[in-house]
Amino acid sequence: MSEKILEIKNLQKKFGKFEALKNITFDIKKGEVFGFIGPNGAGKSTTIRILLGILHANGGSAKIFGKDVWQSAVSIHKRLAYVPGDVYLWPNLTGGEIIDLFLKLNQQRHSARTDELIKQFDLDPTKKVRTYSKGNRQKVALIAAFSTAADFYIFDEPTSGLDPLMEEIFQKNVMHLKNEGKSILLSSHILSEVEKMCDRIGIIRQGKIIETGSLDDMRHLTRTVFVLETQKPLESLSQLEGVYNFKPVLDKEGVNKATFTVDSENINSVLEKLVAYKIISIQSTPPTLEDLFMRYYNQKEGSR
Amino acid sequence: MRYNLFNQTGYIIRFYLRRDRFLIVGWLILIVGLMGGAAAKFDSIYGTKAALASIVTTLKTPAMKAMFGSFTAKPPYTSAIIYASEMMVFMGLVFAMMNIYFAVKNSRTEEDNGTLELIRAHSVGKLSPLIAVIIELFVINLINGVLIAISLEFAGMTGTDILGNCLFGLGLAAFGFMFGMMSLLVSQLANNSRGATILSYLILGFTYIARMLTDVKNTNYTWITMFGLIEKLEIYTENNWLPVLYMVLSALLLLFVTIFASTHRDVAAGLIPTRPGRRNASFLLANPFSLILRLERISLIIWTCGLFVLGISYGSIFGNIGNLLKTNPSVAKLIGSSAIKSSNHAIILNFAATLSVVFAVIATIPAVITILRINNDEKKGWLEQIHARGISRSNIFFSYIAVALLCEALCLLVALLGMGFAGMSAKDPVSLLRFLRAFSGYLPAIYVVSGIAALFTALFPKIQNIVWILPIYGLFSMYFGNLLNFPKWAKQLTPYGWVNRVPLKEVQWNNGVVMIGLTLGLFLISYLIYSKRDLLES
Numbered sequence: 001m002s003e004k005i006l007e008i009k010n011l012q013k014k015f016g017k018f019e020a021l022k023n024i025t026f027d028i029k030k031g032e033v034f035g036f037i038g039p040n041g042a043g044k045s046t047t048i049r050i051l052l053g054i055l056h057a058n059g060g061s062a063k064i065f066g067k068d069v070w071q072s073a074v075s076i077h078k079r080l081a082y083v084p085g086d087v088y089l090w091p092n093l094t095g096g097e098i099i100d101l102f103l104k105l106n107q108q109r110h111s112a113r114t115d116e117l118i119k120q121f122d123l124d125p126t127k128k129v130r131t132y133s134k135g136n137r138q139k140v141a142l143i144a145a146f147s148t149a150a151d152f153y154i155f156d157e158p159t160s161g162l163d164p165l166m167e168e169i170f171q172k173n174v175m176h177l178k179n180e181g182k183s184i185l186l187s188s189h190i191l192s193e194v195e196k197m198c199d200r201i202g203i204i205r206q207g208k209i210i211e212t213g214s215l216d217d218m219r220h221l222t223r224t225v226f227v228l229e230t231q232k233p234l235e236s237l238s239q240l241e242g243v244y245n246f247k248p249v250l251d252k253e254g255v256n257k258a259t260f261t262v263d264s265e266n267i268n269s270v271l272e273k274l275v276a277y278k279i280i281s282i283q284s285t286p287p288t289l290e291d292l293f294m295r296y297y298n299q300k301e302g303s304r
Numbered sequence: 305m306r307y308n309l310f311n312q313t314g315y316i317i318r319f320y321l322r323r324d325r326f327l328i329v330g331w332l333i334l335i336v337g338l339m340g341g342a343a344a345k346f347d348s349i350y351g352t353k354a355a356l357a358s359i360v361t362t363l364k365t366p367a368m369k370a371m372f373g374s375f376t377a378k379p380p381y382t383s384a385i386i387y388a389s390e391m392m393v394f395m396g397l398v399f400a401m402m403n404i405y406f407a408v409k410n411s412r413t414e415e416d417n418g419t420l421e422l423i424r425a426h427s428v429g430k431l432s433p434l435i436a437v438i439i440e441l442f443v444i445n446l447i448n449g450v451l452i453a454i455s456l457e458f459a460g461m462t463g464t465d466i467l468g469n470c471l472f473g474l475g476l477a478a479f480g481f482m483f484g485m486m487s488l489l490v491s492q493l494a495n496n497s498r499g500a501t502i503l504s505y506l507i508l509g510f511t512y513i514a515r516m517l518t519d520v521k522n523t524n525y526t527w528i529t530m531f532g533l534i535e536k537l538e539i540y541t542e543n544n545w546l547p548v549l550y551m552v553l554s555a556l557l558l559l560f561v562t563i564f565a566s567t568h569r570d571v572a573a574g575l576i577p578t579r580p581g582r583r584n585a586s587f588l589l590a591n592p593f594s595l596i597l598r599l600e601r602i603s604l605i606i607w608t609c610g611l612f613v614l615g616i617s618y619g620s621i622f623g624n625i626g627n628l629l630k631t632n633p634s635v636a637k638l639i640g641s642s643a644i645k646s647s648n649h650a651i652i653l654n655f656a657a658t659l660s661v662v663f664a665v666i667a668t669i670p671a672v673i674t675i676l677r678i679n680n681d682e683k684k685g686w687l688e689q690i691h692a693r694g695i696s697r698s699n700i701f702f703s704y705i706a707v708a709l710l711c712e713a714l715c716l717l718v719a720l721l722g723m724g725f726a727g728m729s730a731k732d733p734v735s736l737l738r739f740l741r742a743f744s745g746y747l748p749a750i751y752v753v754s755g756i757a758a759l760f761t762a763l764f765p766k767i768q769n770i771v772w773i774l775p776i777y778g779l780f781s782m783y784f785g786n787l788l789n790f791p792k793w794a795k796q797l798t799p800y801g802w803v804n805r806v807p808l809k810e811v812q813w814n815n816g817v818v819m820i821g822l823t824l825g826l827f828l829i830s831y832l833i834y835s836k837r838d839l840l841e842s
Binding site: 049052053055056074077084088089091092096097099100101102127128130144 | 583585590598684839
C-alpha cells in the first residue's frame, strides 16, 4: 500500500450552533488526483480551510504528510501549494510582484518555468491587480502554484473564472504534475474536468462524505439508463424490481417506447424479462459523473 | 418618457439612509453629545467675570488662535461667546471628517466593491446613485445641524439666543456639506476608495493649516482658506449669515463640477490614470514585513509628511507666542501648568507640551489603522494565500505590529522635529534636543495604545473598531480637558494622560519602562489569543 499524503478522520467543525462539517473522512495517496465534489455550501471550502490551518477543527483529525494540519501548519505549507476559487489580492501590487512574492514566501525563485506559465496563461504581469478580472486574479494564483515545487497541491474550484482555453491549460498543467507523481486535491463543479483527471472522487453533502471511490466503483453503485422500444405494450415494466424513473413515450397504438433506469444489482434480472416484450431497439448509457452527482445531490436527508 | 438620468433616485436615497442608519445615529450621538455636553458645562466654568476675563486674554494669544481660531468678539463677554469660539474649529473638523467618511463610503467604495455596477444594471438612472449620495449627505448634515440648535437651546447657556443657536447648527451643517461635496469630487478623480480618502484628508489638512496660519498672522485672509469661513459666523455677537451663503454656494459649485466629472468617466475608473507597474518583485519584497511596508508605503509617506508639516506650522508661531505670553501670565491656567514661569522658554515649552499630546494622538492613528488591518485584510481574503505558504501566524501578526510601531514612532519624531526646526526662528529658540524629550516621553504611551488595539484585534475582531475611542477620547480630554476642568482621573483614562508635561518636564524613565513592559505583555497576550482562534472569513 502506498504512502498517504492526506488523512482525514471524523473531521468536525461548528460555527456557533451550525454544524458545517459533521463527519468528514477520506485519504489521498501519494501520486493520486482526488476529486472533491458536492453542492454549494456542503463544506468543501471549510474542509480545505481546516487543512490549511486557517480554521481550527472541533473534532476528529486531519494530517498532511503525517503531520497535524493545525500544529505543524508552517512545515506542511513548505511542501504545499494552494489556489482558492475566489482569489483576492492586494489591488496596488502588480501580478508579477505577487507571483514573485508568493514564490519567495516558500523560499523559491522566479524560474524559467514561471515565465513559461505566464506565457501559457497569457497574463500581463505589469498590470496592477486592481485592473484584473476574476479570471486574471485566478491566473496569478495558478501561475504561482504551478511554478512552486511542492508535493501536495490543493485547488478549490480553480477554474471558475477561466475561459475554456485557459481551462485546458489548467488541465494540462495538472496532468503534468500528475505525471511527476505529485498528489492533488481538486475541488470542482466542472464534472468533465473531474471525470477526466481524477483517480478517485469524494462526494460531500451537508457536511458529510457520502461516497468515495473511483468513478468505476461508483458506477456500480448507480443506475444505468435504458431507452427501449418494443412490439408489446410496456406499462407493466414499471412494476419490476430495480426499475426507476419510468417515462413512457406515448404513440398512437399505446405505450411501446419508454426510458427508465435500472439499479446495477438488478440489471441481469430486468434484462431477462425484457425479452418477453419483443425488443425492437434498445440503448443503454452508463451513468456519467453528472448522473451520479445529480443522484447524490437530490437525495433527501437520511435516505441513504 | 421619464428623464432617465435620475430614475429611481428616491428609492436609492431611502435604501442608503436605511442601510447607514446606525452609522448616522452613531455620528449624531458623537456630535450632538460633544456639543450639548460641553454647552451644559460652560456656565459653571465661566460663571464669573474674572474667569471670563482670564479666558478671553488666553484665547487672544497666538497659541490659542492656532488651536481654536481667532477670537474677535467684543465685550461684554458671555460664556456662550467663549463656547462658540472654543468649539467652532474643532466641531468643523469633526463635521468634515463625518462628511468625508460618508461621501467616500457611498460613492467610491461602492464602486470598488462592484455594488454600484449591480445597481446601475437595473433600471436606475446614470446619475441616480450620485444624486442619492448628495441628498443623503444633505439630510445627514441638516439633521445634525437642527439637533445641535435644539440641544443648544435646551442647554441655555448665558448669552445664547435662538438665532445664534440656529446659525451655529446650520453653519456647521453647511460647512460639513461643503466638505462632503469636496470629497465627492475627489472620489470622481481618484481610482480607489483609499486614494479618495487620503486625498480628501490632504485637502482638509491643507485648509486647516492655512486657516491656522492666517489666524495667527492676519485674520483678514482667513475666509479664503475655505476652512476659515466657519470662523466668520460671529455667533452670539453679530450672527453673520453671509458665510453660510458662501459655503452653500461653494458646495453647489463643487456639486456641479462633481456631476460633470462623473458624467465624463466610466464606472470604477478614475480620472487620474493608472500606470503599468513592475514586472517582477523588487528584492526587498520578500516577506510579510516588507509586504505590509510596501502596501502601507503611500499612506506612511503621507502621514509622515503631514505630521512634519503640522509640526512646522505650529513651530513657526513660536516666535509670536514667546513675546506675547510674557505679558499674559493667565494663559498658564489654560496650558495647565501651575507654575507661572514667565520665561519665554517655559512658555514655548508649555505650549509644545500641549502640542506634543496632539502629535502623539495623531501619530497613533496610522498605527491603529495598520493593526486593525490584520483582520480587515483577512476579511478581504488577501491573507489566505500567505497562510497557505510556509509562513507562521506569528510572522504575519508581528509584521503588522512592527510596521505599526515603526510608523507611529516615525510620525511622532518628525512632528516634533518639524516643530523644533521651525521653532528655531523664534528670537530666543529652545534647543532641538529639548523637544525630543516629548518623543521619549510619549512613545511608550502610544505603544500601550497600539498594544490595546492588538488585544482588540485578537479578542474582539468583530467589534475591533471600538478601540478608536482611545485616540478620540484621548484627543478630546487632552485638548479640552483643561478648558472644561476635567478631573485628573478623567484625563488618565487613556495612556496619553499617563505622561507628564514633556518636553517642559523631565522624562519619567521609570514610568516609561513600566509602559513598555505593559506593551510587551499586551502584544504577547494578543498573539496567544490570535494564534488559537479561527481566522476571519470574507
